[in-house]
Amino acid sequence: MFKKSIKSLMANNNHTLEILNVLKEASLSGSILDASKKLNVSNKQFIKVESNNIKKLVNKESSECSNNVTIKFQRMLRSNLPDTIIKYSFFNDSVFGPGLIASTDSGVCFLGFDETANANTSSILYKDLTKRYFEAACFQEESTKIHLQIIDYLKFEEKNKDIDITVNILGTDFQFEVWKELTRIPKNKLTTYSKIGINIAKPKSFRAIGTTIGKNPIAYFIPCHRVISADGNIGNFRWGSNVKMAMIGWESLN
């Protein structure tokens, strides 16, 4: 169904709204990630969004659309990690594809996606988790309540559902400052790396902000996908531009 639309997009010079229409069609058939993959893989242009439309999104007045996600930050100390147990679960059926979620007794410590549908212990996700918290003991545990709740949420079967999540993560002062700032970006709005810098009173730190956002341990809920390049390109994304595009597209529709 959306294959046809994608072809016509390739013929024209596609713009954001057209891309989003394709994503919309795709989401109706339950495969927004597949559509994003096709958009991205077939033509690099498809991840470049047209400047007027992106301007609209970036400069959109907040917040006619409020967040329905509330994040509480619980700081993890590296020195406690040897005594920490981390439980992790793989999942396969979120709107944004397969992924990995992990938590300690105090909160969620990791959430990532893998567009290559390779969510298992040989995946980049598992390597990231175990490298990040290498001192801790990690166990696979599929029935962890918070995991089930979040995996269920990521199917988005219920519209505009509220959710509160406590995250228990490792980071420097600067990193926490940046990640907290991300949670202040309203849903359905985009911003840029440099604007984040201005907001945290470090206007020249945009390069470091990119690095920090790339280390965001909790994908989607700490919404690093809402940050794009100042030139209107969608920018990079640790879990792949396809997933980023899918998230932006999804939020613009919901």
Place this chain on the structure above:
DNA sequence: ACCAACGCCGTAA
């Protein structure tokens, strides 16, 4: 403690 290298950048040419 020091320094080099790196990364979801920005912008000038």
Place this chain on the structure above:
DNA sequence: TTACGGCGTTGGT
């Protein structure tokens, strides 16, 4: 498109 400045973090001495 390319090049380079600038900024925190990291991993090597």
